[in-house]
Amino acid sequence: MTIADESRSTPLMDAATETVQLLDPQGVRTDHPLYDSLIDDLTPERILALYEDMVVVRRIDVEATALQRQGELGLWPPLLGQEAAQVGSARALRDDDFAFSSYRENAVAYCRGVGLPDLVKVWRGTSQSGWNPYEVGMATPSIIIGAQTLHATGYAMGCVKDGVDSVAIAYFGDGATSEGDVNEAMVFAASFAAPVVFFCQNNHWAISEPVGLQSRGSIADRAPGFGIPSVRVDGNDVLAVMAVTRSALDRARSGGGPSYIEAVTYRMGPHTTSDDPSRYVDPLQHEEWAAKDPLSRLEAYLWSVGALDDERAASITAVSDDVAARFRSGCLALPEPDPLSVFDHAYVESHSGLDRQRSQYAAYLSGFAS
């Protein structure tokens, strides 16, 4: 089957739904009748803290890519361009909320309090999960596309059963919206009024496939068909992302059930360090999105309100350099796993067949000892 040519090139932006924006690409604050009140409490100092998060996660991202190029990481999935979508939503969460993500949500992990070297354990190959999910309220990222949306929905169903007002948030991308699991998650979430927020980062690319191949219409417009209210937000506007996420979280906490957010952003880097976007990305489109950079608009805004000056900018740069240095040294210091730990945790209670394999392999390895 061939896909009509226009589906590969038609931008998604012809949807009827508005795109919520509170900060335009030049850094000018725009008013919004519904969402302004949701970020009333964000003083310039607090917005500056969001800016620092975004600078730091971009710096981590650069450092991780360097580590991969130097052979220290097997792979790295850069988040360049998606800092506002991730920081704005993650900083809207409460500690007792729970995030279920895909593999690119390194800024979400950072905001949840994941330790610096823990961000790269999976990519350095020392373990399959960087952190204990219960210590940070964030599940081990799902590599299988879209699978985690069901986990988030089930977790949210459990929150209702437990009588708590915690919320689950499911992070996924535009490519995942084609997966059956994401659609099934929306069916279950709607039927059981689960307190889950579906947070889709439409970064326009699923490796090399443009969003137009996943959906001929607006991605945000899909959710209402499942009985789930939906909003489209400028994913490069951290204030707007935080506002709509808070709105969705409030709705979930107060028994209103699931919501769906499409954060429209752009993957400015490759899918992973193994990818070559020059084979498929239109340089003009890339340039267009570079002008909508999430950090530069926030920086311009903070300068304009006097929250940022040379001294503070230098201080944030110093913080991010320090984080990068600790990130690098922590990565390089990660211990090699013990060979026999390959047998650990396959089962809560091991069994004699597996114990036999472990014992036989230990005997085999001991033959190399001298």
Added chain:
Amino acid sequence: MTETTLAKALGSGLRRALEDDDRVVLMGEDIGQLGGVFRVTDGLQRDFGADRVIDTPLAESAIIGTAVGLAYRGFRPVCEIQFDGFIYPGFDQIVAQVAKMHYRTAGAVRMPLTIRVPYGGGIGAVEHHSESPEAYFAHTAGLRVVTCSTPQDAHTMLRQAIACDDPVLFFEPKRRYWTKGEVDEDYAFPLGSARVVTAGSDATVVAYGPLVATALDAAAAASDEGISLEVIDLRSLSPIDFETVEASVRKTGRLVITHEAQQSGGLGAELAATLTDRCFFDLEAPPQRVTGFDVPYPAARLEDHFLPDLDRILDAVDRVLGRANSLSGWSA
């Protein structure tokens, strides 16, 4: 001790599990008001509420996937897959998530799910209501796979499976749902252990699930000819209790394995390989497998040819004993 059917023994096992642990929740299609298409969950929603006995939308991947999320939150979900052939939409969540989460998270996140699956043929049904997909799951590290053949084992093993902190695929032999037997709710044995159902000395017949009764019929018929068969109900397909089977094979020197599932890559292959390895010098004949053929499950009027029966098991017994059999004089 009360006499009851295997289906009702499963139901009473679920009831006890719901009573014993308030984190246990049942999920599945038609399990609530209807009580399940085989009535295994009859009355449970009425007695425990729709919050704990949940009728779900028709989406197997979501039944398993949301159970993963519930397990993340400390629940102990029991999922019903309505029929064997309907499990495949949930396969990814079972194999890629349920089986691996504990390993992936270095023990931080447990997946104490029980996934109940009515399986096997012999009821004159369509293909997707007659399959035996256990080998897919026995091949997957991180899962436990069990099956029962008696009301007692059905009740005991289901409660053990639910109490188990590892994920368990619980295969229910649907053509034996109406088999009657005594059930002692307090009876216990280790989950994962095989059972010598009837002792014998001439050959070991390993069966599980629906074919245990068939193997016992074969043993009775063989006994009429003076042949003593030891029938073992494997019960646990992963891990396999090789120690029990090994002891039997060392004694008899002959091994016949039977299952409804297709032969290639099946449980019989694993049993034959491991027992040949462990008992090579005790074996008097090559282990024989009596299984479904390597074809998709056939139309109902052909299933009697596909499914192992008493005569095919006895024919294999003749082969391991070196007696005249259907392959005497046969060549490819």
